[in-house]
Amino acid sequence: MVTVKIKNDALIVSISGDLDLVIAREFRDTVDKVLKDKPIKNLILDLSEVNFIDSSGLGAILGRYKLLQQRGGRMSIWGAKPSVFRILDLSGIMKIIPVLKTTEDILRNQKEAK
Amino acid sequence: MTAKNLENYIRLEFSSLPENVALARVLIASLVAQLDTTLNDLEEIKVAVSEAVSNAIIHGYQNKPDGIVGVEAKIKDGLLEITVNDWGVGIEDIEQAMAPTFSTDPDRMGLGFVFMKSFMDSVHVESEVGKGTKVILQKKISENGSCAQIAN
Numbered sequence: 474m475v476t477v478k479i480k481n482d483a484l485i486v487s488i489s490g491d492l493d494l495v496i497a498r499e500f501r502d503t504v505d506k507v508l509k510d511k512p513i514k515n516l517i518l519d520l521s522e523v524n525f526i527d528s529s530g531l532g533a534i535l536g537r538y539k540l541l542q543q544r545g546g547r548m549s550i551w552g553a554k555p556s557v558f559r560i561l562d563l564s565g566i567m568k569i570i571p572v573l574k575t576t577e578d579i580l581r582n583q584k585e586a587k
Numbered sequence: 588m589t590a591k592n593l594e595n596y597i598r599l600e601f602s603s604l605p606e607n608v609a610l611a612r613v614l615i616a617s618l619v620a621q622l623d624t625t626l627n628d629l630e631e632i633k634v635a636v637s638e639a640v641s642n643a644i645i646h647g648y649q650n651k652p653d654g655i656v657g658v659e660a661k662i663k664d665g666l667l668e669i670t671v672n673d674w675g676v677g678i679e680d681i682e683q684a685m686a687p688t689f690s691t692d693p694d695r696m697g698l699g700f701v702f703m704k705s706f707m708d709s710v711h712v713e714s715e716v717g718k719g720t721k722v723i724l725q726k727k728i729s730e731n732g733s734c735a736q737i738a739n
């Protein structure tokens with residue numbers, strides 16, 4: 474399941490379940506629709522309720538990152554469980570998109586954005 | 588119960604629907620969980636199965652729902668062997684397909700085979716254009732893992 478809310482000009486996307494090709498498609502369609510209608514530049518992806526991720530999920534995340542980058546925006550990921558974190562790490566996506574582990578990371582990331 | 592010498596075999600065929608990837612993943616995970624394996628092994632096997640079955644649906648059948656995907660799993664002497672079959676378009680150049688970050692789809696990262704290779708002990712692919720693809724994944728199952736410890 475994919476839920477979105479907008480807070481302080483940022484789009485917060487929360488995913489729950491297994492981020493495989495089914496949810497990856499839902500994630501892509503949901504985010505692209507919001508980005509089409511609104512000039513949002515900051516996306517925070519909450520993966521705290523995600524138990525599983527595979528390459529389809531990673532591809533969808535990277536694709537949304539590229540969309541945001543095109544409009545001068547940014548993206549960050551937080552809440553990844555160890556098994557999900559490991560896949561993010563192995564994929565190399567963490568070199569491009571910040572993956573935040575603690576609230577300290579999140580505060581630092583916000584400060585850097587300003 | 589000691590599951591060390593467990594021998595088991597399952598076979599499953601299903602429509603090439605995206606929703607069925609989770610089904611295959613859960614089925615194989617439950618089979619492997621009968622063994623004294625680690626949670627880490629279990630996670631890795633789930634990713635590998637997800638990649639192979641997703642590829643059959645996405646590439647083999649080009650996202651058309653009227654294909655059939657076959658999954659077989661065999662456990663013998665602590666070795667798990669999973670075979671994923673499709674009767675779709677096939678792969679022209681297997682070596683190129685298995686190369687890291689190679690993808691025929693610009694929206695994909697080409698990581699499927701990377702994960703299969705890093706999470707399984709061996710990945711073998713047989714394919715013929717216009718006939719289909721068979722992916723054989725093997726992994727030695729480590730014994731006395733946390734799954735069994737939790738279960739006890």
Ligand SMILES: Nc1ncnc2c1ncn2[C@@H]1O[C@H](COP(=O)(O)OP(=O)(O)OP(=O)(O)O)[C@@H](O)[C@H]1O
Pocket residue numbers: 528529532638642643644646647648673675676677678684685689690691692695696697698699700701720
């Ligand atoms: N069952 C299959 N039938 C036909 N072609 C396949 C099959 N499996 C893989 N391929 C080909 O091999 C390529 C590489 O597969 P791989 O899983 O590594 O990457 P991908 O699926 O393109 O991207 P990702 O897995 O990161 O979403 C695919 O782009 C596709 O061209």
Ligand SMILES: [Mg+2]
Pocket residue numbers: 528638641642698699700
């Ligand atoms: Mg793939």
